[in-house]
Amino acid sequence: xxxxxxxxxxxxxxxxxxxxxxxxxxxxxxxxxxxxxxxxxxxxxxxxxxxxxxxxxxxxxxxxxxxxxxxxxxxxxxxxxxxxxxxxxxxxxxxxxxxxxxxxxxxxxxxxxxxxxxxxxxxxxxxxxxxx
Amino acid sequence: xxxxxxxxxxxxxxxxxxxxxxxxxxxxxxxxxxxxxxxxxxxxxxxxxxxxxxxxxxxxxxxxxxxxxxxxxxxxxxxxxxxxxxxxxxxxxxxxxxxxxxxxxxxxxxxxxxxxxxxxxxxxxxxxxxxxxxxxxxxxxxxxxxxxxxxxxxxxxxxxxxxxxxxxxxxxxxxxxxxxxxxxxxxxxxxxxxxxxxxxxxxxxxxxxxxxxxxxxxxxxxxxxxxxxxxxxxxxxxxxxxxxxxxxxxxxxxxxxxxxxxxxxxxxxxxxxxxxxxxxxxxxxxxxxxxxxxxxxxxxxxxxxxxxxxxxxxxxxxxxxxxxxxxxxxxxxxxxxxxxxxxxxxxxxxxxxxxxxxxxxxxxxxxxxxxxxxxxxxxxxxxxxxxxxxxxxxxxxxxxxxxxxxxxxxxxxxxxxxxxxxxxxxxxxxxx
Numbered sequence: 265x266x267x268x269x270x271x272x273x274x275x276x277x278x279x280x281x282x283x284x285x286x287x288x289x290x291x292x293x294x295x296x297x298x299x300x301x302x303x304x305x306x307x308x309x310x311x312x313x314x315x316x317x318x319x320x321x322x323x324x325x326x327x328x329x330x331x332x333x334x335x336x337x338x339x340x341x342x343x344x345x346x347x348x349x350x351x352x353x354x355x356x357x358x359x360x361x362x363x364x365x366x367x368x369x370x371x372x373x374x375x376x377x378x379x380x381x382x383x384x385x386x387x388x389x390x391x392x393x394x395x396x
Numbered sequence: 397x398x399x400x401x402x403x404x405x406x407x408x409x410x411x412x413x414x415x416x417x418x419x420x421x422x423x424x425x426x427x428x429x430x431x432x433x434x435x436x437x438x439x440x441x442x443x444x445x446x447x448x449x450x451x452x453x454x455x456x457x458x459x460x461x462x463x464x465x466x467x468x469x470x471x472x473x474x475x476x477x478x479x480x481x482x483x484x485x486x487x488x489x490x491x492x493x494x495x496x497x498x499x500x501x502x503x504x505x506x507x508x509x510x511x512x513x514x515x516x517x518x519x520x521x522x523x524x525x526x527x528x529x530x531x532x533x534x535x536x537x538x539x540x541x542x543x544x545x546x547x548x549x550x551x552x553x554x555x556x557x558x559x560x561x562x563x564x565x566x567x568x569x570x571x572x573x574x575x576x577x578x579x580x581x582x583x584x585x586x587x588x589x590x591x592x593x594x595x596x597x598x599x600x601x602x603x604x605x606x607x608x609x610x611x612x613x614x615x616x617x618x619x620x621x622x623x624x625x626x627x628x629x630x631x632x633x634x635x636x637x638x639x640x641x642x643x644x645x646x647x648x649x650x651x652x653x654x655x656x657x658x659x660x661x662x663x664x665x666x667x668x669x670x671x672x673x674x675x676x677x678x679x680x681x682x683x684x685x686x687x688x689x690x691x692x693x694x695x696x697x698x699x700x701x702x703x704x705x706x707x708x709x710x711x712x713x714x715x716x717x718x719x720x721x722x723x724x725x726x727x728x729x730x731x732x733x734x735x736x737x738x739x740x741x742x743x744x745x746x747x748x749x750x751x752x753x754x755x756x757x758x759x760x761x762x763x764x765x766x767x768x769x770x771x772x773x774x775x776x777x778x779x780x781x782x783x784x785x786x787x788x789x790x791x792x793x794x795x796x797x798x799x800x801x802x803x804x805x806x807x808x809x810x811x812x813x814x815x816x817x818x819x820x821x822x823x824x825x826x827x828x
Contacts, residue, residue, distance in 0.1 A: 312675050314517070314722045343666070345779060348677045350728045366726025370675040371666045372433065 292379075292390040297324050300379060300390045304367075311369050311396055314349065319362040321381070328360020329383065336364060338377035372396050422641050422652055431639045433659045438632035439625050442671035445514055449716035450709045451529045451612045453566055454619060461814070462562045463617030466610060468813035471552055472536055474543040475500050480535070480614065483507045486811040489744035489804070490621060495755025496686065501540030504689065506755035509748045511804050512741055514619040516676040517723040521737045521753035522698030523678055526724045527714075530707040532614035533607060537583045545588050546607035547580030553606050567609045571602050604706075608713035620810045623672065623743040626802030628655075647799055653789070654796025662767070662783055662793060673742035673800070680735040682771050682778030686754045691775040694753075695733040702727070735776035746801045760797055764790045 289303040299322045306315035321329040334353050339346035351366040369375055374395050381388040426434060435441065453459035466472060467480045478499045484490040490510035497503035505521055513519070519531035535541035536549055544552075553559045555573030563570060580591035580603070592600065631646040641652060658664045669675050678695035685691040702724065707713050709721035718725070737753045751757040757766060768790060770780040785793070804811070 312670055312677075314726065343779065346728070346730075346732060348675075348728060349723075349726045351726060366722060368726075370669075370677040372669060373666070 290392055290394065292392055294379075294381065294388045294390040296386075296388040298322060298329060298381075298388060299324075299326075300381075302392065306367075309369075309394075309396065311372060314366060314368040317351075317364040317367050319353075319364055319379075321360050321362065328358075330356070330359040331384075332362070333382040334362055334364075335380045335382075336377060337380075338375065340371060340373055341376055342374055343371070369396055422649065422656075424641060425639045426635060426641055428639070430656075430659060431635055433665060434632050434655065435636035436669065437628070437659075437665075437671060437673060438636070439623060439629045439671050440633050440636075442515075442623075445619060445622070448514075448527060448529070448615065448619075449720035450527045450714040451615055452715040453609075453612050454529075454616050456566065456616060458562065458566055459613045459616035460620055460810075461617075462559070462566065463613035463615065464810060465559070465562075465814050466614050467617055469552075472542055472544050472549060473500055474539070474545070474548075478542050480532075480542075481813070483541075484510050489747040491748040493749065495750045495758075497541070499535065499538075499541040500543050503540050504686070505692075505753050506750060508738075508740055509744055510618055511621050511744050512623045512672045514615070514621070515672055516674070516738075518676060518678075518698075518702075518738065520698065522692065522694045522701075523738060524698040524701040525705060526702045526708050526721075527615070528618055529608070529611040529615035530705055530709075531611075532618070533611040533707055536607075536610075537581055539585070543584075545579060545581035545584045546603050547576055547588070547591070548578045549610050550603040550606035551576040551578050553610060563606070563609065563613075566613070567605075570606055571599070575599070576603060604713065608707055611707065617810070620806050622805045623741075624802040624805040626743075626800055628796075628799040629802075631799075648795065650792045650795040651799045652796075654792035654794065655799075657785070657789055657793050658796055662785060662789075663780075664767075664793070667739045668742055674739045676739065678733060678736035678738055679779050680737075680773055680776045681752075681767070681780050682773040683737070683752045683754055683756060683766075684774060686756075691735060692737070692753065693734055693775070695736040695738075696729070696731065699727045699729045699733065732776070735773055742797060743800055743802075744804075746798050760794050761790065764793055 287303050287305065287307045288309045289301060292300045292302070294300055301320040301322075303318045303320070304315065305317065306313055319334060321332055321334070323329055336351050337346070347368075348370040349366045349368045351364050353362050354365045355363045357363060374393060377392040379390045379392070381390070448454040470477050470479045470482070472479060483492045483497045483499060484507065485492055488509070492507040495506060497505065497507040508521065514528055517526065519525040519528060525531040525534060536544050537546060550570070551573050553563050554570040554576055560570060577591045577595070579588050580595060581588045582592050584592070595603070627646055631643050634640075634643040634646065647655065667675050667677070667679055680694065702708055705711070709716050709724045710718055745760065749758060749760070751760070751763045757763045767780055768783045768785050770778055770782040772778060
């Protein structure tokens with residue numbers, strides 16, 4: 265429980281050299297110590313536009329994690345409602361890189377996204393909170 | 397004689413009068429976040445209308461001209477008396493002024509306006525259609541709206557010389573009119589369904605194609621109906637530059653106070669956001685059902701119907717690749733959507749009374765009172781919470797809504813039936 269709480273707090277805005285100026289991104293530490301980097305294909309991130317995210321999952325030693333099953337839920341904690349769409353993973357175009365399609369936000373305010381990661385080594389998770 | 401009670405009463409009355417009548421104080425500047433929110437509501441922030449991947453003729457002027465004719469043509473109804481424009485009247489921002497729509501029969505819901513609605517990914521109060529062209533087809537086959545049926549629509553396109561020429565220039569060949577049964581549809585009454593079943597697959601496909609193309613032309617026309625800039629937009633653009641609250645009287649004090657509430661304590665902007673003041677999404681706000689009707693399941697049923705619709709983005713009559721049908725493919729369908737209905741835009745809201753999907757409220761004041769109370773929903777849960785606003789604040793909110801009104805940014809030729817030279821009806825309207 266404490267680890268999950270900590271992983272939520274581990275949200276970092278970590279710009280990467282190649283994409284930093286173009287696409288919004290977040291880097292999370294998962295509950296099992298992996299890194300989940302999230303890159304939005306919509307830039308800047310905005311309400312009322314459906315778009316995709318790319319999820320980059322790597323081990324503690326920065327090795328891409330292939331073959332994970334990742335599901336996403338989320339919503340607005342302050343308004344007690346979920347996401348307006350049902351985003352889901354539609355592919356792994358490169359090892360450790362996952363395409364999350366169907367992301368849309370429909371209100372300004374604080375959003376939370378919870379990532380459940382299924383791996384051979386057991387379940388993993390991470391949470392993202394951000395303001396739109 | 398003790399005069400204290402009288403003095404206390406007089407003092408209380410004087411205080412009340414001061415509170416009611418004195419001008420409220422307004423801040424000098426909006427905060428940075430308020431300034432950004434106000435700027436986001438301006439029509440200057442409205443992106444150009446994107447393509448409709450399911451409709452290859454969406455931005456073809458010839459399709460818009462065909463759609464314009466169809467929109468005003470009463471022959472597209474079972475009694476030859478009802479057109480799209482019967483319920484979508486240009487002078488009422490393409491709504492009808494009635495609580496519940498009346499077409500060839502009594503309808504079930506309030507008629508929404510059409511100005512700017514082409515920007516929405518979903519149509520109908522419950523989002524049961526996923527494109528404007530698919531939406532345009534539904535009333536043509538709903539018995540209490542127009543109820544013509546796809547056979548009659550295809551037959552009219554094939555048999556009317558002007559329609560036939562316009563259609564064939566855009567879409568190619570049509571069957572001969574005498575080969576198309578007038579009363580044939582898989583969605584009609586028993587006779588229409590029986591006639592439909594009697595057609596061979598090629599004939600059914602030809603009728604379906606002509607029918608779908610009529611919807612695409614109607615959508616091409618409706619994409620012309622865009623909101624015009626009002627006093628609020630000029631104000632918002634000025635605020636975006638310097639954040640000052642007063643902008644040379646562009647908005648009145650009440651309108652400014654109402655704007656402050658709209659983006660602040662009243663929380664309207666949560667759902668009524670963006671330049672059209674709608675997130676185009678679905679929310680349960682505790683509206684009671686129409687008398688005599690079961691509570692509407694709203695989006696819970698709507699999304700299931702959209703998925704079943706033969707004319708949806710993924711269907712054979714769509715021009716879109718499956719990868720372009722994101723809203724349909726990733727639509728949510730859980731029980732939280734029970735009783736949820738679409739957030740209407742507010743650009744011309746002063747012209748589109750009565751309000752809500754049930755037409756339950758005759759005035760904006762009644763709508764605001766409803767949100768102030770946020771009653772418990774009969775079905776699902778009311779997402780809104782009681783606001784506790786004063787009478788004065790409710791009036792200020794209403795005043796702000798009036799500042800959004802403006803004639804549409806649409807050439808006048810599209811606002812009247814084709815071939816009729818009329819003055820712009822929007823400009824003939826008295827203030828409401």
